[in-house]
Amino acid sequence: MRSWATAIAGLLAGLCAAGPVAAAGDAAKGGEIAKLHCTRCHVVGDFNRMGGIESTPSFQLLVNAFEDYQDRFASFYLRRPHGLVIEIKDTPRLTDLPDNAHRITLTLDDVENIAAFAATLKK
Numbered sequence: 001m002r003s004w005a006t007a008i009a010g011l012l013a014g015l016c017a018a019g020p021v022a023a024a025g026d027a028a029k030g031g032e033i034a035k036l037h038c039t040r041c042h043v044v045g046d047f048n049r050m051g052g053i054e055s056t057p058s059f060q061l062l063v064n065a066f067e068d069y070q071d072r073f074a075s076f077y078l079r080r081p082h083g084l085v086i087e088i089k090d091t092p093r094l095t096d097l098p099d100n101a102h103r104i105t106l107t108l109d110d111v112e113n114i115a116a117f118a119a120t121l122k123k
């Protein structure tokens, strides 16, 4: 299971390095999805500047501090702590642990749209 997930992450990272994955997404849709689901923990935009959970990096920080932010957004669901709460349709769950919060279910298209939205936060 783990190596499968790693392979997907590598594939996504490779696609992102080539550029087209994020550009292919719909930033407006991605923004809506992020507003709905990611604000539970992250500051996502000006509309929730005082929101999120303190120890969680804001999207603005991630996008502007990390050159590889597109890779991170394309594979966030494989990165801790997301596997505990976020599930991507048609991909195996990363853990058998019971949900520790209300589960968020997304599609790979959603992930692409969010990555496109993230690009709009770049200063």
Ligand code: HEC
Residues within 6 Å of the ligand: 033, 034, 037, 038, 039, 040, 041, 042, 055, 056, 057, 062, 072, 073, 076, 079, 080, 081, 082, 085, 114
């Ligand atoms: C349950 C809380 C929670 C939710 C919900 C959540 N995140 Fe996160 N996210 C975190 C935390 C905590 C970190 C920092 C992890 C770390 O630094 O080890 C993080 C880090 C990230 C990172 C950087 C990962 C890395 O390894 O650099 C990205 C990208 C990300 N989140 C995207 C998202 C997106 C997109 C959503 C919504 C679909 C989302 N997150 C929803 C808690 C959450």
